[in-house]
Amino acid sequence: MVLGEGTEAYASDGRQNDQPTGRPKGGALSERLTISTIRDQIVGVETLVPLFDGTHSPCINFDNASTTPALKPVLDKLNEFMQWYASVGRGAGIKSRLSTKTLEEVRELVYRFVGADPKRHTVIFGKNATEVINQLARRIPFRSGDIVISTAMEHHSNDLPWRAVAQVKCVEVDERGVLDLGHLAHLLNRHANAVRLVAVTGASNVTGVVNPIHDIAEMAHSVGAKLCVDAAQLAPHRSIRMDDVAVERSIDYLAFSAHKMYAPFGIGVLVGLTDLFQEGVPDHVGGGQVDLVTRDHILWSAPPAREEAGTPNIVGAVALGKTILCLQDVGLQPIAAHEAGLTQHLLGRLSRIERIAVYGDTEADRSADRLGVVPFSIEGVPHELVAAILDGEAGIGVRDGLFCAHPYVLRLLNEPADTVARLSQELGKGVPVHMPGLTRVSFGMYNTRAEVDVLVEVLEGISRGRYEGQYTQDARTGRFVREGLSFRSNKELFSLGADFPKLRHEQYDSSHPRIRR
Ligand SMILES: Cc1ncc(COP(=O)(O)O)c(C=O)c1O
Numbered sequence: 050m051v052l053g054e055g056t057e058a059y060a061s062d063g064r065q066n067d068q069p070t071g072r073p074k075g076g077a078l079s080e081r082l083t084i085s086t087i088r089d090q091i092v093g094v095e096t097l098v099p100l101f102d103g104t105h106s107p108c109i110n111f112d113n114a115s116t117t118p119a120l121k122p123v124l125d126k127l128n129e130f131m132q133w134y135a136s137v138g139r140g141a142g143i144k145s146r147l148s149t150k151t152l153e154e155v156r157e158l159v160y161r162f163v164g165a166d167p168k169r170h171t172v173i174f175g176k177n178a179t180e181v182i183n184q185l186a187r188r189i190p191f192r193s194g195d196i197v198i199s200t201a202m203e204h205h206s207n208d209l210p211w212r213a214v215a216q217v218k219c220v221e222v223d224e225r226g227v228l229d230l231g232h233l234a235h236l237l238n239r240h241a242n243a244v245r246l247v248a249v250t251g252a253s254n255v256t257g258v259v260n261p262i263h264d265i266a267e268m269a270h271s272v273g274a275k276l277c278v279d280a281a282q283l284a285p286h287r288s289i290r291m292d293d294v295a296v297e298r299s300i301d302y303l304a305f306s307a308h309k310m311y312a313p314f315g316i317g318v319l320v321g322l323t324d325l326f327q328e329g330v331p332d333h334v335g336g337g338q339v340d341l342v343t344r345d346h347i348l349w350s351a352p353p354a355r356e357e358a359g360t361p362n363i364v365g366a367v368a369l370g371k372t373i374l375c376l377q378d379v380g381l382q383p384i385a386a387h388e389a390g391l392t393q394h395l396l397g398r399l400s401r402i403e404r405i406a407v408y409g410d411t412e413a414d415r416s417a418d419r420l421g422v423v424p425f426s427i428e429g430v431p432h433e434l435v436a437a438i439l440d441g442e443a444g445i446g447v448r449d450g451l452f453c454a455h456p457y458v459l460r461l462l463n464e465p466a467d468t469v470a471r472l473s474q475e476l477g478k479g480v481p482v483h484m485p486g487l488t489r490v491s492f493g494m495y496n497t498r499a500e501v502d503v504l505v506e507v508l509e510g511i512s513r514g515r516y517e518g519q520y521t522q523d524a525r526t527g528r529f530v531r532e533g534l535s536f537r538s539n540k541e542l543f544s545l546g547a548d549f550p551k552l553r554h555e556q557y558d559s560s561h562p563r564i565r566r
Contacts, residue, residue: 081378082122082375082379083379084379084383084386084387084494087495088495090120090121090122090495091118091119091120091121091311091493092118092119092120092121092124093110093118094108094118094495095107096108097444098440098444098542099444099542100441100442100443100444101441101442101517101519101531101532102517103533105444106443106444108444108445109443109445109446109496109500109503110446110493110496111445111447111491111492111496112447112448113309113492113493113496114422114452114489114491115309115448115491116313117285117308117309117310117311118311118493118495119311119312119368120311120372120375122371122375123312123368126368126371127314127364127367127368127371130151130364133148133151134148134363134364136148136360137152137361137363138152138354148363151366151370152361152363152366155367155369155370155373156172156174156353158370158373159172159318159373160172160320162284162376162377163280163289163290163320164288164290164292164293165291165292165303165320166291166292166293169322170291170292170322170323171320171321171323171326171352171353171356172318172319172320173319173321173353173356173357174317174353174357174362174365175316175317175318175319175357176315176316176317176362177306177308177315177316177317178279178281178304178305178317179206179306179317180317181304181317181318182210182248182277182279182304183332184332184333184356185277185302185304185321186210186211186214187210187214187332188325188326188329188331189245189246189325190328190329191214191215194216194243195216195243196216196217196218196240196243196245197211197215197216197217197218197244197246197247197248198217198218198219198220198233198236198237198240198246198247198248198269198274199219199220199247199249200220200233200249200250201219201220201222201456201457201460202226202228202250202253202255202256202258202454202457203248203250203279203454203457204250204281204452204454205455206281206453207248207249207250207277207279207304208248208456211246211248215245215246218236218244219456220249222457222460224461224463225256225409225411226253226255226258226408226409226410227258228249228260230261230264230265230268233247233268234268237271237272237274241272241273242272244269245274245275246269246274246275246277247265247268247269247274247275247277248276248277249262249265249277249278249279250278250279250281250282250283251278251279251280251281251283251303252286252419252422253282253420253422253454253457254281254282254422254452254453254491255408255409255422255424255454255461255487255489256408256409256410256419256422256424256457256461257282257392257409257419257420257421257423257491258409258410258419258420259287259418259419259420262276263294263299264298266297266298266299266300267297270298271297275301275302276300276302277302277303277304278302278303278304279304279305280303280304281304281305281306281309282309282420282422283420284305285310285311285376285493285494286388286420287385288381288382291303301321301322302320302321302322303319303320303321304317304318304319304320305317305318306318307369307372310369310372310373310376311372311375311493312368312369312371314362314364314365316362316366316368323352326352326353326355327351327352327355330349331358333358333359335359336358336359336360337354337357337358337359337361338350338354338355338356338357338358385417386417387494388420388421388496389416389421391421391492391498391501392416392420392492393413393414394413394498394501395421395423395490395505396411396412396413396416396423397413398501398505399423399425399505399508402505402509402512404429405426405427405428405508405512406425406426406427406428407424407425408425408426408461408487409423409424409461420491420492421490421492421496422489422490422491422492423489423491424458424487424488424489424490425487425489425490426488427488427508427511427512428512430511430512431483432449432450432486432487433449433450433522433527434522434529435488435511436448436449436488436529437520437528437529437530437531438511438516438520438529439488439504441516441518441520441531442507442510443506443507445503445507447488447489447490447491448488449486449487449488449489451484451485452486452487452489458486458487459485461487462485462487464485472485481524481525483527484527490504518531519531519532519533520532
């Protein structure tokens with residue numbers, strides 16, 4: 050079984066091949082990974098993608114805040130592991146025992162990766178950050194009148210789960226999208242007796258703003274509230290220390306997703322105070338989390354097993370474990386420095402292009418203080434069209450729209466409340482509307498200055514109305530498609546082989562009525 054490029058290092062029986070391949074062997078970390086060598090270890094950086102004129106160009110991926118590509122060493126490790134893959138926590142055979150032990154090894158790696166204390170914290174595996182934040186929200190025994198303080202910059206995944214279980218008060222942001230800590234202090238003061246939890250993102254998926262999570266922890270703890278940090282964006286870019294700080298500044302709950310850390314295969318992590326999970330009924334219930342079940346009694350296992358219903362995603366866990374080792378090998382500091390350099394370069398060049406407005410912090414010299422996530426708009430050009438042209442003219446993949454953080458982007462755009470209310474009404478009635486939004490560039494550790502220069506060149510062209518392809522707007526979706534080459538005709542690039550003439554449900558292509566999520 051071969052999962053990707055760079056897997057030649059292993060024969061089909063899992064033994065290492067003797068023959069050199071002439072390319073770096075991703076599986077063996079004997080040669081240290083560094084920022085300057087990491088690009089060779091990324092799957093798909095050389096994938097050729099079709100341009101508007103029928104030619105092909107290497108894909109430039111500037112959509113790392115959504116999902117990162119996979120690391121070759123991760124795929125190599127998975128291929129190696131597949132020879133030993135078996136059930137976790139259930140079987141008596143050697144493969145099952147090894148798989149079970151491997152899952153626990155990954156748990157140990159996670160503790161170290163986020164600086165958590167195994168005496169206080171439990172590492173729980175789930176599907177992604179969204180799922181584990183929901184799990185946490187439902188596990189906290191909120192009482193009527195309890196308040197969660199969330200913020201105006203949250204991704205929906207760290208906003209909607211709290212709205213479902215408690216009364217939510219929202220900390221405002223300023224016009225650059227920076228959290229108003231004075232407002233947080235005010236809310237904590239005002240609702241001191243009722244605040245059970247503060248939920249805040251470690252870093253914004255829209256502006257790259259990095260929040261002072263330890264200061265916020267101290268503020269939350271001062272009124273007896275706990276802190277949940279959504280680290281989906283932070284984890285691939287910054288070193289996280291949950292516990293090896295003064296206890297009043299420590300992080301109580303932390304969530305992140307491996308697919309944003311170069312390790313696909315569907316695993317997310319919640320690291321949380323063990324105490325919470327020792328009581329009550331788990332959110333999901335079933336096999337693998339009980340010591341004994343009788344007709345009228347359930348004896349729950351100790352956490353983390355108690356919180357992990359069903360068969361664990363051991364393949365995802367192996368990928369996560371290996372990617373943590375790789376990120377530690379490269380070093381979070383060099384990663385941050387490299388991405389800050391790219392951000393500084395991009396902001397510097399964008400500031401010289403008329404008709405381009407950058408949102409959030411526009412100051413190139415402050416790039417080291419934020420993540421490499423840069424949202425912008427081009428005057429007179431819809432965000433959907435900017436994204437389509439970048440794809441069509443240069444094979445550059447970005448994201449546009451509201452980035453699952455609607456309140457935040459609408460605030461950055463300064464959309465008047467009555468416009469938003471009208472949009473909401475029309476959307477509710479199914480009336481096609483043009484959704485406001487931005488275009489977003491987000492860097493990963495493997496991106497290069499040369500790629501940024503290609504991007505800026507195309508953006509310069511767009512800002513002057515100079516681009517070569519023809520793009521027409523799909524009336525139903527609002528998406529722009531290039532003439533002559535549609536998403537559907539790309540079947541020759543990749544196909545599962547099932548070859549259905551028409552799909553009934555193409556949620557992510559064309560059937561969604563002009564709603565950009
Ligand atoms: C800040 C933030 N939080 C949470 C999530 C949700 O992550 P997932 O989709 O992996 O659950 C995202 C995804 O973009 C994010 O950017």
